Amino acid sequence: MTPSPVNSIGERLLTARKKRGLSQEALANLLDPSLSQSxxxxxxxxxxxxxxxxxxxxAALHVRAEWLVTGKGEMFEVEWPWPETPRYTVVxxxxxxxxxxxxYIKMKIGQQAKNTKSHD
Incomplete structure (x- = not known):
């Protein structure tokens, strides 16, 4: 029997499901009725x-579909820090x-790091 591939879709699904604290049945209940626990x-x-x-x-697990399917990129979508500004307007x-x-963001991060160090 061939071992399952490392970092397979199945392994990523299991990882994401456990990070969300869901059983297979609970995940199935969040999805289309045609998708069962099995x-x-x-x-x-x-x-x-x-x-x-x-x-x-x-979508149900709040992970990026590209990550789930291919393993590429970040697992979770980065939260948008400015809810009053729609993403499309920035893009x-x-x-x-x-x-x-x-x-500007890099400058502010640098200032914050400097302030943090001076308070230590």
């Missing part, structure tokens, strides 16, 4: 890695403005 078990055990439900599973800004914002 279907989740099949994915986790590597018997099914092509489920059409992976995007919905990722649509011209590149020079985005660079200025990035520089």
């Amino acid at each position: 279907a989740i078990a099949h994915i986790e055990n590597g018997r099914n890695e092509s489920s059409r439900h992976l995007v919905w599973i990722a 649509e800004l011209p590149a020079p403005v985005l660079e200025d914002i990035g520089d």
